[in-house]
Amino acid sequence: MKLNEFVKQKRSFVKLTQPELAEKAGVGLRFIRDLEQGKETLRLDKVNQVLQLFGYQVGPVEMNKTE
Numbered sequence: 753m754k755l756n757e758f759v760k761q762k763r764s765f766v767k768l769t770q771p772e773l774a775e776k777a778g779v780g781l782r783f784i785r786d787l788e789q790g791k792e793t794l795r796l797d798k799v800n801q802v803l804q805l806f807g808y809q810v811g812p813v814e815m816n817k818t819e
Contacts, residue, residue: 754790755787755790755799755810756787756788756789756790759784759787759788759802759803760788762806763788766806770784770785770788771784773802773805776805777798777801777802777804777805778801779798779801779802783798783802784802787799787802796810
């Protein structure tokens with residue numbers, strides 16, 4: 753699952769609007785919109801602020817190697 757889909761799913765599950773999530777996470781509404789739209793360049797510290805509300809954080813994940 754992609755990060756933007758994960759955040760949308762978690763936000764919907766707890767019934768928060770984008771503005772409510774932004775306020776609770778301490779980030780701007782624009783950041784939440786960019787995150788949920790899959791913007792490729794985002795500040796990891798802010799991503800972690802959002803994910804922390806759901807009990808998660810960004811971390812290294814091994815990539816699948818195609819040979």
